[in-house]
Amino acid sequence: MTGTTVLRAARWIDVEAGEVRSPALIVVEGNRITAIDPDYPVDAATVIDLGDVTLLPGLMDMELNLLIGGPGGPEGLPLPMHGVQDDPAYRTLRGAVNARTTLEAGFTSVRNLGLMVKTGGYLLDVALQRSIDQGWHVGPRIVSAGHAVTPYGGHLDPTVFQRLAPGIMPLSVAEGIANGVSDVRACVRYQIRHGAKVIKVSASGGVMSHSTSPGSQQFSDEELVAIADEAHRAGIRVAAHAVGDIAVRACIRAGIDCIEHGFLASDDTIQMMVDHDTFLVSTTYLTQAMAVDRVAPELRKKANEVFPRAQAMLPKAIAAGVRIACGTDAPAIPHGQNAKELGALVERGMTPLQAIRAATITSAELIEVEDELGRLAPGYLADIIAVPGDPSTDIAALLDVSFVMKDGQIYKQP
DSSP: OOSEEEEEESEEEETTTTEEESSEEEEEETTEEEEESOSSOOOOSEEEEOOSEEEEEOEEEEEEOTTSSSTTSOOSSSOTTTTTSSOHHHHHHHHHHHHHHHHHTTEEEEEEOOBOSOOTTOOHHHHHHHHHHTTSSOOOEEEEOOBOBBOTTOTTOHHHHHTOOTTSSOOOTTTTBOOSHHHHHHHHHHHHHTTOSEEEEEOBOOSSSTTOOTTOBOSOHHHHHHHHHHHHHTTOEEEEEEOSHHHHHHHHHHTOSEEEEOTTOOHHHHHHHHHHTOEEEOOOTHHHHSOGGGSOHHHHHHHHHHHHHHHHHHHHHHHHTOEEEOOOOBTSSOTTOTTHHHHHHHHTTOOHHHHHHHTTHHHHHHTTOTTTSSSOOTTSBOOEEEEESOTTTOGGGGGSOOEEEETTEEEEOO
């Protein structure tokens, strides 16, 4: 987009200051914000008066999987046979639809955290990210993880989701299956070599996979250290699926940057996250919204034990000052309903402005773009959305996004 565009609205949210300011006049030149409420006349080629809405930065989802869920299949996890029924080309095309849905919901940046399907070694999320960056498809910025790194029988080993017989779907180190220090180093190097910008590791068992205990640590301490070391030497951060308390502590000791879920973290472990400045992506909405009535009885039993404890853990983490970023684990909740996570954060103890900060500034810090994204400020990239009403008093307003600008280009408007 070239030229100057002026956006007018009733209000805008200064996330850094934690204030709603009125009225709003934001000047965009090319792909960047150049002024907010300037005290001088603005000569603009395009003026868009959005009326009685609130402008705020584009939201961010720090855990989802665009390659799963969406059109042509049931929403919610686990998705029956998702690992074996779709070939990589069909799965990537579905991901392009999910990417558009996500952007139109107001989420302009996401982390795609870990392929867990057979691809022949192709990083489908990297391909999707490149096609969006080049303008071939509409979608958010994607920080891609490639394949999730998991041991045999680990939570993100797709054969465990499906309970497949031996030999049905052999998977390689390139596709994320790694055992031992040499394997995990090779696996991390492969993902980075082919375009991954974050590494996802399955550090504990999970709720929605067969043959894994949610609290169990799956990789050894030495393997976790090797994963973090390989990624960090390449300038890449690591996100760990870690439900159990012991696994969360092992990840923090290993220097892993971000804990996904952390459902069973103890009070001492929560303080450990604070002390080590470890991020938490709590994915708390899924604990109340996942369709557990559709899953196998043994999985339902795990969910009924873990999810209430997860809901009790998060208020403690909020009160302790853990750096919490927004993430949904979509399609654990349907793509496009990502903003429901912010409502759940408010239910667990955040103020609406704190929840918005989790989905903007804190998420930008997690992906190390805090100087370019997460705020409405001069010099920042023009990722701007609009919602009716005032989300600082009614967080549910974020479910009704009427305007989306990403990188200075308008993708949705009334």
